[in-house]
Structures are given as structure tokens and as C-alpha cells.
Amino acid sequence: MSFCGALLSESVRDKLLGRGAAALSDAELLGLLLPRGSATKCLTQRAALLLRRPEGLAGLFAADQRELLEEPGLGPATVSRLLAARELARRCAQQPLTQRDVMSSPQRTRLFLQHHLGTRSREVFCCLFLDSQHRLLRCDDIFLGTLDGAAVYPREVVVRALQYRAAALILAHNHPSGITQPSAADRRITERLRDALALVDVPVLDHVIVGRGKCYSFAEAGLI
Known part of the structure; x- marks a missing residue:
């Protein structure tokens, strides 16, 4: 594991637990979903590169499974986490409508x-x-x-x-x-x-x- 990736991941995680998820930037939140095995880029830096696509975070989550798998550094495990996060948000928003x-x-x-x-x-x-x-x-x-x-x-x-x-x-x-x-x-x-x-x-x-x-x-x- 990259020292930079491990250290930054730990810092962002502490920030989330200490100050709440709203205190994190889009790149920091996305970085927590990325694999921690890269020796070349810190997680938040890698996330920031993903967010450079058209329409940023919305554009990333608008991408389908095939498009996500074509992104450098995104394998099946990471894409699965992103798709699961998107589906959980959809279900969370749907639940009150049934009640x-x-x-x-x-x-x-x-x-x-x-x-x-x-x-x-x-x-x-x-x-x-x-x-x-x-x-x-x-x-x-x-x-x-x-x-x-x-x-x-x-x-x-x-x-x-x-x-x-x-x-x-x-x-x-x-x-x-x-x-x-x-x-x-x-x-x-x-x-x-x-x-x-x-x-x-x-x-x-x-x-x-x-x-x-x-x-x-x-x-x-x-x-x-």
C-alpha cells in the first residue's frame, strides 16, 4: 500500500468521523471508495482526476457500468462500490414516498x-x-x-x-x-x-x- 494513500485515507477518515461527512469535499468522499493500492497517486488526487470528467460528480455517477470500467484505475470492485452507493441513495430517497x-x-x-x-x-x-x-x-x-x-x-x-x-x-x-x-x-x-x-x-x-x-x-x- 502506498504510504501517501494510507496516510491520506486515515486523515480523511478521521475528518469524516470527527466533523461529519458534510465537512469532506467531493474528492475526499470519492477517495474513500477507491482502492488503496496505488503507489503513484494519493487517493484524493486520484478522485479529483475522476471528477474532471464533464459535469463532475454528477457526470461520474451518470456513467454506466461499462463507462466506469473504462476509467483508468477503476476495477470491478471499485465500480461495484460506486454502483452500490448510488443504488442505496436511490432507495433511501424512495422509502419515505411509500409511507x-x-x-x-x-x-x-x-x-x-x-x-x-x-x-x-x-x-x-x-x-x-x-x-x-x-x-x-x-x-x-x-x-x-x-x-x-x-x-x-x-x-x-x-x-x-x-x-x-x-x-x-x-x-x-x-x-x-x-x-x-x-x-x-x-x-x-x-x-x-x-x-x-x-x-x-x-x-x-x-x-x-x-x-x-x-x-x-x-x-x-x-x-x-
Whole structure:
């Protein structure tokens, strides 16, 4: 083990335990997840190099497994830790939505959607199916697209809403470009889904577009 890596790792760990994780920089936090076997670079320095990729930390966590494995110095064990950390954050954000009315805490819903969709490199259209108390029943990724868009079929959404006995739902999709302003196609599919679901008495409460670190709400904009 590198003396620099061991010493720095110990110092950062002490800082985390003594002052809390919020006191650490992005590079220091990421360095704690990296292997401690390099004799050439300190862990925080190696982490800082990883964070130089476009969009920094968000860009790193937006990378898929294949992209991460192509990064110099990231092997299967480290990539597994990064993916596990990302999934734990997503599940932590999801749990409160199953226990209380999601519409009473829109910030929690957006936090979950940021974890769920904000790191995707391709467009994903998902639905949050809610019970009569507006608690989360299921979150399904229904349509997977390319960088340019996803083909969305109202019939599939209606079928799942009936299957899960949903009382309401929230639509959501990401814009990998990071721009959250809705397109004309986004507006059209929202209207089509709202009309189709109205036929089975399942209201659409919102449609959220997720970018990197921000969201656009159709409900807040008065479009639903």
C-alpha cells in the first residue's frame, strides 16, 4: 500500500468521523471508495482526476457500468462500490414516498426522481403509481429511449395502472441534455396520457422532467 494513500485515507477518515461527512469535499468522499493500492497517486488526487470528467460528480455517477470500467484505475470492485452507493441513495430517497402522501412533500418526490433518473445517460420514462392516500405503490421504468427521446404508449401505462390498482400517478422522465424545459412532444404525450387515464378514473397529478440537479413540474407550471 502506498504510504501517501494510507496516510491520506486515515486523515480523511478521521475528518469524516470527527466533523461529519458534510465537512469532506467531493474528492475526499470519492477517495474513500477507491482502492488503496496505488503507489503513484494519493487517493484524493486520484478522485479529483475522476471528477474532471464533464459535469463532475454528477457526470461520474451518470456513467454506466461499462463507462466506469473504462476509467483508468477503476476495477470491478471499485465500480461495484460506486454502483452500490448510488443504488442505496436511490432507495433511501424512495422509502419515505411509500409511507406518506407524496404530494404533501414535493421536494422528497423530486429528490427521489433525481436519484432515479438524473444519472441516466439515455432518456427514461417512468411512472409513480400511487394509492388512494397518494403513497407510492410502484415506480416503473416503462419506456427506454435514446439520447433524443422515448416512444411512449398510453395503453401500456393504463394497463399497469389497472394492474397495480393505482388511484393516481405521477409521470416523470429525464432529459439527458440537462435542459428541463418541456418540448412540444412532452406536452402532447402528457395530454394523451392524462386523457387515456381519465377514462379509467386515474388522475395524473404531475409530470416531472428531470435534468442534472433540477426538475420541471407541469403541475407547478399550471399545465396539469
